[in-house]
Amino acid sequence: MIYLVADTETTDATDDRGVCEIGWVAIDEDWNILERVDSLIDPEKDISAAASGIHGLVNADVENSPTLKEFFTLDDPSCYGRRFTGPVTLIGHRIGFDRPAFGPYVDGEVFELDTLRYVRQIFPDMDNHQLSTCKYALNLPKDEGTAHRVMADVMVTYHLAKRVAQVMNMTLPELAKRFRVYYKKVDGQTATSYTMDHSAGSYVYDTQGRVRLYTRYGSGAPALAGDVKKLLAE
Secondary structure (H helix, E strand, O other): OOOEEEEEEEEEOOOOOOEEEEEEEEEEOOOOOEEEEEEEOOOOOOOHHHHHHOOOOHHHHHOOOHHHHHHHHHHOOOOOOOOOOOOEEEEOOOOOHHHHHHHEEEEEEEEEEEEEHHHHHOOOOOOOOOOHHEEEHHHOOOOOOOOOHHHHHHHHHHHHHHHHHHOOOOHHHHHHHHHHHHEEEEEOOOOOOOOEEEEEEEEEEOOEEEEEEEEEEEOOOOHHHHHHHHHOHH
């Protein structure tokens, strides 16, 4: 299993957003950092003013950078130049937002470990559960660079995931299995086409932010209603 604490900065928050910065640290099961990678990326579209206001990047900053595809495929010093061989666990705060940048470049199974889900569960009284709030509320290391740039956010997420594991008395593999969100790229009939196999279900939280129920897609309304009624009766 490869564990990647990952983050991206993007042009906007739409479904067709482009990536303008990508980064990750690869870690082993004992939280040792094995690799540290970050790069500006040509998003092939303009960066919105709203996005620039968050991460500080503008079009001129990325105009000479590789595209995302080039970054993972070109044999060039400015590029990573290779794909990931799964299984891979992506670790991040709202990692579902960053997943589309990594998924197409993983051969094999991909799982998600979303620190936001854990923080909501074990620190329900925090002012909010944004990454920057977690950094100060939990007194995490604060010398990792500018907030909302990839490596700064990657390192805060790395320390946050470690803290969650300590509080829950879990190893990294145990933590990753608790919310077992899965997807896998499946090659299509042409060289440029593919589909995604993925888990499908919903987590039900109580008012304290604790996960109380996982319901699989297709289980039906009566089964879900029955489970929720049992929880409400507690």
